[in-house]
Amino acid sequence: QVQLIETGGGAVQAGDSLRLSCTTSGRAARQYAMGWFRQAPGKVREIIAAISISGDDTYYAESVKGRFTISRDNAKDTVYLQMYSVKPEDTAVYSCAYSSLGGGPFVLDRSYDYWGQGTQVTVSS
16 A cells, blocks of 8 residues: 655744655555645645646645645655745645546545645644
8 A cells, every 4th residue: 555654744933934745655656646735623624735747737725825835756756845934824734645547736635545644734823
């Protein structure tokens, strides 16, 4: 089974920066697109950013566009989420997800096959 491990979360102040990493291991598909999602307490999970296999095409939710950047290093099987100017409303558990469909980016939950356990990001005002 594919394993995804997120790192980089923590407690920060509004306006700070964070970089989340997601590394994939196990019996992964040859081609894959990746996404970042977040879920705050009492709220549904939402797509934050997604990236195609090549990394040339990306998607961002309006709430994070201009502040967050998704990127990937396929040689390292790692996807990153660089977060700038974080806000208290960014507080959530951030999870990465893997899609075996190829191409991408994908914005729907059902496009993804495997999920990481998530990393907590807490932003204080």
